[in-house]
Amino acid sequence: MMDGSMRGLQEQAGAYVKILEQPASKALRFRYECEGRSAGSIPGVNSTPENKTFPTIQIVGYKGKAVVVVSCVTKDPPYRPHPHNLVGKDNCKKGVCTVEVNNENMIATFANLGIQCVKKKDIEEALKVREEIRVDPFRTKFNHKNQPSSIDLNAVRLCFQVFLEGPTPGKFTVPLQPITSEPIYDKKAMADLVICKLSHCSGSVIGGNEIILLCEKVAKEDISVRFFEEKDGIVVWEGFGDFTPTQVHKQVAISFRTPRYRTLEIDQPVHALIQLRRPSDNATSEALPFQITPLDSGRPFFWSLRRSVGQKADYNTFASILQFVQLENPFSSCET
CATH class of the missing domain: 2.60.40.10 (Immunoglobulins)
Known part of the structure; x- marks a missing residue:
């Protein structure tokens, strides 16, 4: 009989993350926390007023419990943790969104996800928080927190990290390869050029x-x-x-x-x-x-x-x- 750890390794080898609906690239204005208003919700690239869509992923090749961790990374590779925070009604804490997935299609839709931007002077502090909670999807480390001018504050990518349930029930210890969305640009900075x-x-x-x-x-x-x-x-x-x-x-x-x-x-x-x-x-x-x-x-x-x-x-x-x-x-x- 196959033990739990071997089964986990097999599941890790065969499973992967697929983006079904990309975020819209220029539909959302990044909001500062001090503005005192909602950061809004990132719409999907195919969203219309009549049929709203939102960023959506699917875990392919696996069925069972999994956790998705969503965070902001830089627009250009290597994809480093971005100081901007994800905020929402539920499941968002310290700039990161975490949801559990366990449905028939292994699909997760992020309908209440907004981007809260930080000022240049607050970049170092924001990245220190991300470092403390160990959210560094591509293990690029956090040296860029001392080089704020190297970070484009007008653009981010969403990074989806998926962890499958391991041999111990309730412990999500089998990571899949992280995947990034297409870039999302701050609407206020990406106005039409005239x-x-x-x-x-x-x-x-x-x-x-x-x-x-x-x-x-x-x-x-x-x-x-x-x-x-x-x-x-x-x-x-x-x-x-x-x-x-x-x-x-x-x-x-x-x-x-x-x-x-x-x-x-x-x-x-x-x-x-x-x-x-x-x-x-x-x-x-x-x-x-x-x-x-x-x-x-x-x-x-x-x-x-x-x-x-x-x-x-x-x-x-x-x-x-x-x-x-x-x-x-x-x-x-x-x-x-």
């Missing part, structure tokens, strides 16, 4: 033109300005505006310099496009027209100089001269 106005709608082929872009709210650490050119639906060139997070003003304005085009040798304006892009989820704004102008555009004096320099196949010298002139005499502004 360019409201551009100070200039053209720039020189050499780049370096200063432009001010007005937009809907963006996260200064998670935004880029993309320029690109398409031919027959294929991107043949792309470049990015040059700026730092300090040049994002109150989340609604970005001061940046245009990128250099792929070649300086153009005789006619190039019809390119400009858009905002959010690196964390690759979301983009609607692309707007942007003209890339030749070196001689509007400057007859420099046309002869360009030709002279061009004969020597050395555009860099000319480009540096022209760039200085452009900084003194910017292009006229335009509205989108």
Whole structure:
């Protein structure tokens, strides 16, 4: 007769966790505890007003008692414990949700699970609590608690850890491989990207033109300005505006310099496009027209100089001269 420990090992080898319903990626606003209101419930990716769904998992290849521990982990691997807490009406304690599963289909649905965010100054304390209760699904340890800037506070993944009942009744000592959900982004930080106005709608082929872009709210650490050119639906060139997070003003304005085009040798304006892009989820704004102008555009004096320099196949010298002139005499502004 097979003893309980051997049976547990066999069950562990054959059982696994499957996510039946992923959480919606941008449907929930992360709430601070000090806001004094409910953190809401994470909806499922297929949820509608008429048919609400919620994150759901199934334990495959096993029937019997099991415990599911759900916690937040970082968006990017290695999946480290995330300081944000899970809260809910039942079964949530110290930022972690724990439920017992023992039904015919071995399915668990999490209908009252919200995300309560912590401030940057509280990251270390939140992770200390997680360390004390030993919730570290992928055993990555907690060294990151001393590097708060390395943690993206606008995104988490749910991690589902399942423990099967072992040889001793009521003791859940047989762990299955943890599984993570798709990323969940803070709705307030993941608003639609919109360019409201551009100070200039053209720039020189050499780049370096200063432009001010007005937009809907963006996260200064998670935004880029993309320029690109398409031919027959294929991107043949792309470049990015040059700026730092300090040049994002109150989340609604970005001061940046245009990128250099792929070649300086153009005789006619190039019809390119400009858009905002959010690196964390690759979301983009609607692309707007942007003209890339030749070196001689509007400057007859420099046309002869360009030709002279061009004969020597050395555009860099000319480009540096022209760039200085452009900084003194910017292009006229335009509205989108």
